[in-house]
Amino acid sequence: MNVNMKKNILMLTGLLTAFFFPNRCVFCGMTLKEGSCVCNGCLSGIELIKGPICAKCGAPLRAVGTPPAKSCEQCTDLPLDYNKNESLGIFTGKLRELIHLYKFKRRKSLSRVFSAMLLKHKKNYVVSHDVLMVMPLTGSKRNERGFNQSFRIAREISKKVPVMFYGDIIKRKGRSRPQSQIAARKERFSNVTDRFIVKERHTGDLRGKNILLFDDVLTTGATASACARSLYQYNVKNIDILTLARALKEPSMFNFNKKGR
Incomplete structure (x- = not known):
């Protein structure tokens, strides 16, 4: 032939x-x-966070009938070690379904969809930082999924903006229970205390840098906070978080912008 x-x-x-x-x-x-795997019309229906947000975790603050505040009760009760988080939307509806398709059904093409959405709505936030890196994934989860979902999205973003991409230079040490199996917020924090270290070959590059850590979903902020602590010992200037979605116990209580595009 x-x-x-x-x-x-x-x-x-x-x-x-x-x-x-x-x-x-x-x-x-x-x-x-x-x-x-998703049309532009359905993408435009994804609920984006709008209005006042918690200055720390990025949760929308304006519930019906209440004035906006600077931070939510959760962050006041248990302070976080990073500066702030910004999320594209709430972990509900179509955004939640797409994230699940991406992570658990291996729809890897969604990395380009998510990166494009983040650049459209969060580009100014991204480029205000020097370095973009991702939250570490456990070896078992990487083997189970076959890829690091956050790494792929962050890498796509780094191709379009003048920000250094250090990828997954943070790694886990030892073993701990999956955060998804722990409901209590304080227990989630203790579960990841001192569980992260920075790969030595990069430690000298972090001094004085504004760091942006990317992950797909922020729930309590425990993992992000623990990662921030591992970075601050290398004299970084600031650490912020960027996530696709902010998980809330009662998302129906908050305002969204359903015109996502």
Whole structure:
């Protein structure tokens, strides 16, 4: 079989696959181009955080009938070691479904979708930092998922902005219970205390830098806070957090901007 015939067979196979098994939007079923799994119309329906947010964890503060405040009760009760977090949206609805598809169903093409959304809505926040890095993933989770979901998104972002990308230079030490199995906030904090270290070859590059740590979801801020502590010992200037979503116990109590694009 010559080269041209092989190319023709591959092309025909691709066309037949696209015809009989088209990519469709996971929400509305619209036929999409290859590699896509959500249409622009459904992306525009993702709920974005708007209005006043907690100066620390990024949770929206303006509940119906109450005036805005500077911080939420959660952050007042148990202070965090990083400066602040900003999230694209609340961990609910379509955003939650897409994150689950990305993490657990290996829809890796969503890394480009998420990075584009973050650059559209959070670019100024990103470029106000010197270094972009990601929260560490345990070895078992990496093996289970086959990839580090936060690393892929952050890497895509770093290609479009003048910010140094240090990737996953923070690593876990020892073993601890998965945070997802712990409900109590204080217990989540104690579970990750002194569990993170910085890879030695990068420690000299951190002095005086404004660091942006990226993760997919911020729940209590325990992991982010523990990672921040591991970085501050190397005389960094500031540590902020960027996340796709902020998990809340009662998301229906807060205001959103449903015009996501």
